[in-house]
Amino acid sequence: MPRTIYFDYNATTPLDPAVRAAMLPFLEEFWGNPSSVHHVGRKARALLDEARNRAATFLGAKPSEFIFTSGGTEANNLAILGTARALKAKGKNLITSSIEHPSVLQCFDYLEKYDGFSVTKLPVNVEGRISVDDLSQAVRSDTVLVSLMAANNEIGTIQPVSELGAVCRRRGIVFHTDAVQWFGKEPFENIGQFNADLVSICAHKFHGPKGAGLVYIKSPLHPSPILFGGGHENERRAGTENLPAVVGLVESLVKFVKNPVFDGTKLKPLADKLAAVVGKLDGCELVSPKNGCLKNTLSFTVQGSDGIALMAGLDMEGICASSGSACSAGSLEPSHVVQSLGKMKTANSLVRFSLGRETTVDEVDFVCSVLPTVIRRAQLGR
Ligand SMILES: Cc1ncc(COP(=O)(O)O)c(C=O)c1O
Incomplete structure (x- = not known):
């Protein structure tokens, strides 16, 4: 078995040992239910409040301005479904991107x-960038919510989020950004920098635990709940709080976000090295933009091949990468992101390398050395 080379940090990252250590007392000692009225529960409640206050200080938000969730998916679902439903009497148009x-x-x-809404999907340019002008023109008098991501998970394009948010703010429209891939990769000052009313964050993308995230909700916005059955999180998200996950999320936020754990000065030259090799291979086309891209992310398509063959070929060399949308019933769906770039023919042949903290020069050199053969084999179908 070849050694494992993990180039899939946009999918998930390993739990940091210090984050794990911070979580352990909450799995062993402080296992009470924060809603219980007895002293075991009250202790858990106090520790939950402490974690919430710590997150609030870190984000630059009020403790009441975010809801802990089970990760990025729930944060996005709550932000979008909850806000659209809360505002449906005001208007029925929603805007997102492709x-x-x-x-x-x-x-x-x-x-x-x-739910009877109309949805406008903004296009992107060949770099996967959303245009601020397109958004300005798409906004209607009945638009109540705009949701545009901060950085793309498949090709790494960083969006002009604060400018997009400013358009919404001027028009009095609620703006949500899915910043799941952005946190831990770009420098963070405070939550206000996005110009957003709602921001989704997910811990396992920056060495925190899986199943832990939060959605920031700028006061006085009140999305309708999407989970029912209890008064948790100020009546906004039912379900016993996952205290170990919350503590892990907050610890990883504080440790790895202000100065991003994905070190651009180390990772950019490594990604450039890979790009130089990919650029010379027959049928390969880089789809990650040269500028305004997550520095750890390098994506390309391979003419005459497909995601399954490419992933299998890389895996045989011990290399973990990713290819477009998730696997369904044993086949990979063509990437909707690559399709949105206008590259229909190669959308089923995306390779995403996403590097991270543990990536070494040696690993990159090894991948550079085997890549021509792996690609050629995948193109020949063997
Ligand atoms: C941009 C983006 N949003 C949301 C999610 C969902 O996060 P999770 O699967 O942890 O709920 C992901 C995960 O890959 C993502 O990349």
Whole structure:
């Protein structure tokens, strides 16, 4: 078995040992239910409040201005379904883009199909960038919510979020950004920098635990709940709080977000090295933009091949990468992001390398050395 080379940090990152250590007492000692009135519960409640205050200080938000969730998917679902439903009397138009994560796009599909909303999907340019002018022109008098991601998970394009948010603010429209891939990769000052009313964050993308995230909700916005059955999170998200996950999320936020744990000065030259090799291979086309891209992310398409063959070929060399949208019934769906770039023919042949903290020069050199053979084999179908 070859050694493992993990180039899939946009999918998830390993739990940091210090974050794990911070979580352990909450799995062993402080296991009470924060809603219980006895002293075991009250202790858990006090520790939950402490974690919430710590997150609030870190984000530059009030403790009441975010809801802990089970991750990015729930944060996006709550932000979009909850806000659209809360504002439905004001207007029925919603705006998003064609390159959002499925946990965003499928909420909009649902709202259009079952809740009577109309959805405008903004296009992107060949770099996967959303235009501020396009948004200005798309906004209607009945638009109540705009949701545009901060950075794209498949090709790494960073969006002009604060400018997009400013358009919404001027028009009095609620703005949500899915910042799941952005946190831990770009420098963070405070939550106000997005110009957004709602921001989704997810811990396992920056060495925190899986199943832990939050959605920032600028006061006085009140999305309708999407989970019912209890008064948790100020009546806004029912379900016993996952205290170990919350503590892990907050610890990883504080440790890895202000100065991003994805170190651009280390990762950019490594991604450039890979790009130089990819650029010389027959049939390969880089789709990650040269500028305004997450520095750890390098994506390309391979003419005459497909995602399954490419992933299998890389895996045989021990290399973990990713290819477009998730696997369904043993086949990879063509990437909706690559399709949105206008590259229909190669949308089923995306390779995404996403590098991270543990990536070494040696690993990159190894991948550079085997890549021509892996690609050629995948093109020949063997
Ligand atoms: C941009 C983006 N949004 C949302 C999510 C969903 O996060 P999770 O699967 O952890 O709920 C992901 C996960 O890959 C993502 O990349």
